[in-house]
Structures are given as structure tokens and as C-alpha cells.
Amino acid sequence: MVGRIYHVGLTVSDLDRSIAFYNDILGLEFQGEIMMTGEETDKLFQRKNCKARVAYLNGSKAVEAPPIELIQFVDEDVNKVKSDLFTTSISEVCFYTDDIEAVYNSLIEKHVECLSEPQYFDFRSQSFGESKAFYFKDFDGIVLEMMQPL
Numbered sequence: 001m002v003g004r005i006y007h008v009g010l011t012v013s014d015l016d017r018s019i020a021f022y023n024d025i026l027g028l029e030f031q032g033e034i035m036m037t038g039e040e041t042d043k044l045f046q047r048k049n050c051k052a053r054v055a056y057l058n059g060s061k062a063v064e065a066p067p068i069e070l071i072q073f074v075d076e077d078v079n080k081v082k083s084d085l086f087t088t089s090i091s092e093v094c095f096y097t098d099d100i101e102a103v104y105n106s107l108i109e110k111h112v113e114c115l116s117e118p119q120y121f122d123f124r125s126q127s128f129g130e131s132k133a134f135y136f137k138d139f140d141g142i143v144l145e146m147m148q149p150l
Helices: 015-025 039-045 100-109
Strands: 008-011 029-036 052-058 068-073 093-096 119-123 129-137 143-149
Touching (some): 100 129
Antiparallel strands (some): 052 068
16 A cells, blocks of 8 residues: 655755755755645645745655655745754754765764764664664754664
């Protein structure tokens, strides 16, 4: 009934700044931008006269790798809440890397808030293998994760 994940949507406060973060800092490829308006958009978002700028970025050409969808609502006050791993919601979006130390160092150099250094995890006894991971935040404070399977 349900297939693969099509995209992961994040509401942002400044689309241009967020595109720069995900493109220039994380290296995701900008795929394009659309403007959503009209009756269908109003019905979808349950808001009259709704306008949404929407951009798509991805780090992979593989169809299985869903893009990040960044949404900025135009002329709307967006309720900005502090992103928190311990609040019921989407807790984070996880990105794959094959060199976690280099990514971590690059983020630190670019003044990105990292919540820890890369941490080693051994889940072989639970059939999940080994990995390194750390959490960081984009400029809106959205929690993201970087992971390197070992």
C-alpha cells in the first residue's frame, strides 16, 4: 500500500538561507524551486490565501534517496519552536557520509552548531553493525544527524 519515502519536508524561516545551508555547507544538489498558490494549495495546507515557496535538494541521483523539501510560507507567521530530540515529532533527518570526521570538521569550520563530536556505536550484537554518528543543527535550529556505517 505504501511505497518508498518520496521526500522529507522541513518548514524553514528563510528559504534562500536554507538553500545555501543545504547546498553550500552540506553539499546537497539544488534540484529546483516551485511556488504553490491557489485553491488546491489552500486546501492542502488548510490556510486561506496560502503561498509557499518550495525547494528540493538531494545528495543522490538514486530514486531510493528521497530529496529534502524546504518550505517557506510567504506572508505568514510561522510558529518557530525549538527543535528537541525529546519532543514527539520528527526528531531529526539523517544524512549518510563515508567520511564523518571530515564532515564534522567542515561543519565546525563553517560555525555550524554540532551537538557532539562523532560517536562510535557497536550494534553488531543486535544485527545492525557498527557506525559513527553525531547531531547538528541547521540555521533554523532543525536537528539533523550525520552517520557513517563502518
